[in-house]
Amino acid sequence: MSEEKVTVEQLPNGKWACFLHIAEHDGPIDLGKQFKSDEAAENWLNVSESVTAIEMMARKYRK
Numbered sequence: 854m855s856e857e858k859v860t861v862e863q864l865p866n867g868k869w870a871c872f873l874h875i876a877e878h879d880g881p882i883d884l885g886k887q888f889k890s891d892e893a894a895e896n897w898l899n900v901s902e903s904v905t906a907i908e909m910m911a912r913k914y915r916k
Contacts (some may be wrong), residue, residue: 857911859884861894871895873907878914 858874860881869888872881884906889896897903 856906859907861891861898861900863891871898871903873910873914875911875914882910882914884910 856876860874861869862873862881863869864870864887866887869891871884871886871894873884874881884903886894886897886906888897
């Protein structure tokens with residue numbers, strides 16, 4: 854199983870998003886949600902919806 858890392862980054866439109874980084878994929882994978890603040894994005898990482906999104910994207914992009 855590969856190492857997974859999730860980061861919170863600001864988008865060009867000023868909003869914030871969470872990105873999944875896995876060794877098998879070149880570049881970050883957007884988890885599909887945008888937030889008005891980095892704090893809101895960090896808080897989203899503590900809910901089950903984010904865990905599901907991370908698991909789905911990791912399965913999709915793993916080689």
